[in-house]
Amino acid sequence: MFHREGQKIILATFFIVCAVILLSQFYVNIPWLRWALQILALVFLVLILQFFRNPSRRPNKNFDEILAPVDGKVVVIEEVEETEYFKDKRRQVSIFMSPINVHVTRYPASGSVTYSKYHPGKYLVAWHPKSSTENERTTVVIKTPKFGEILYRQIAGAMARRIVNYAEVGESVQQGEDAGFIKFGSRVDVFLPLDCAVTVKLNQKVVGAKTCIAAVVKKDEEGEITY
Template sequence: MFHKEGRSIILLTFFGTAIIILLAHFYMANPTYKMLVQGLSLVVLILILQFFRNPKRISNKNFDEIHAPVDGKVVVIERVMEKEYFNEERLQISIFMSPVNVHVTRYPASGVIQYAKYHPGKYLVAWHPKSSEENERTTVVIRTPKFGDILYRQIAGAMARRIVNYAEVGESAQQGEESGFIKFGSRVDVFLPLDAQVAVKLNQKVKGAITCLASVKEKDG
């Protein structure tokens, strides 16, 4: 299954690939060059299809857990000052997505959407320390039953040139359901309360809607 955000690009790439293969077949005399051009065009098509794949995910919804909003690798786990919404220290967990990862964004928790804002910006590489504040990005805040307000931020990278966000203020968010898409390489930051119990490690690979990022801290006694 392919994501709806990629339909036009997939169609254009498919027809472009077909035209290149036909032109190479009829107008290139050198068989080596012909095979090289045709092979490269097929590789591009395969990469585009892989990028826009949308595997079905069934999330085991749990109010006590925050699930990964995207597929990728955990690149940041630290306390930071979140300046856009909370204006206080929060626990930040960041997930970097390479071009080969599934790029569907999913709600990390169930609740009610309190805030959703798009920010135009730069296209620094997604792992740059300032990308969270200076790159093109969309910020969404969900009010949850157990964690209070949590924030996640879709961030464009050097290759990502379009962020798609479906979240709207006042709507209900269901953990694991689609909330957006980021095209071609990117990152998502999640900001949690400082007492959240982290369940992942740096460089760990995670799956959107499946991997638990953090849970409610157990009370002593």
Template sequence: MFHREGQKIIITTFFIAVALILVSHFYVDLEWLRIGIQLLALIFLILVLQFFRNPKRPVTPRFDEILAPVDGKVVAIEEVYEPEYFKENRRQVSIFMSPLNVHVTRYAASGTITYSKYHPGKYLVAWHPKSSTENERTTVIMHTPKFGEIGYRQIAGALARRIVNYAEEGEQVTQGQDAGFIKFGSRVDLLLPLDCDIAVAINQKVVGAKTCIAAFRKKDE
């Protein structure tokens, strides 16, 4: 299965690849050059297809866990001051996605969307410390039954030029549900309560809608 955000790009790439293969077949006499063009066209098509893949991952919602919103590698776990919405310290878990990762964003928890805003910005590399506040990004906040309000940011990277965000204020969403897409290299920051138990480590690879990022800490613990 492929994500709907890639449909136009996939179709365009397919026709370009077919055209290159046909042109090289009929008009390129040098065999090595003809084969090279055809291989490059096929490789490019395969890369586009793998980038927009959208594996189905059924989720039984777990209200006491925050699941990974994307596939990637954990690059930061830190306490930060969040100035846009919370205006207080939060536990930030940052996940970097390479161009080879699945780039679907999924809701990390079930709840109600209370805030959703797009910010234009720069295109610093996604692991740059200032990318969270200076890059093109979206900020989404949701109210959850166990954790209260949690947030996440989709952050464009050096190659990304478009963030797709489906979250709308007032909407009820379900853990694991499709929340959007970021094209060509990016990062997602989770903004969690300070008292939750982080379940991942730096450099750990995580899988969207499967890996537990944080667990609810009972008040008597």
């Protein structure tokens, strides 16, 4: 299955690849060059198909957990001052996506969208400390039953030049559903309340709509913290 945001690009690439193969077959008389052009064209098509793949994910929806909104690697876990919406301290978990990762953004929790805003900006590399506040980005806040409001931010990288965000203020969203798409390498920051438990570690690989990145802190009868 391929994401709807890639339909036009996939179709255009398919026709270009067909044209390259046909033209090289009739007009390139050097066999090794003809084969090289055709193989490169097919490899390019495979890469485009791979980038826009959209694997089906059916999460076990859980109000006590925040799921990773994207596939990638955890690059930041820290307490920060969130200055756009909350204007107070939050726990930030950032996930970096390489060009080979699935680039579908999925809602990390169920709830209602209370804020959704697009910000034009720069195209610093996605792991740059200032990319979260200076790059092109979208900010979405979801009001959840157990965590209160959580915020996630899609951030463009040096290669990502288009962010697609489907979240609209007032709509109800379900954990794991399609929330948007970021084209070509980028990152997503999630801002969580301080009293939740982060359940991932730095450099851990996560899977969107599958990996739990935070949970409600609970205590058993003996007072021990559990998730």
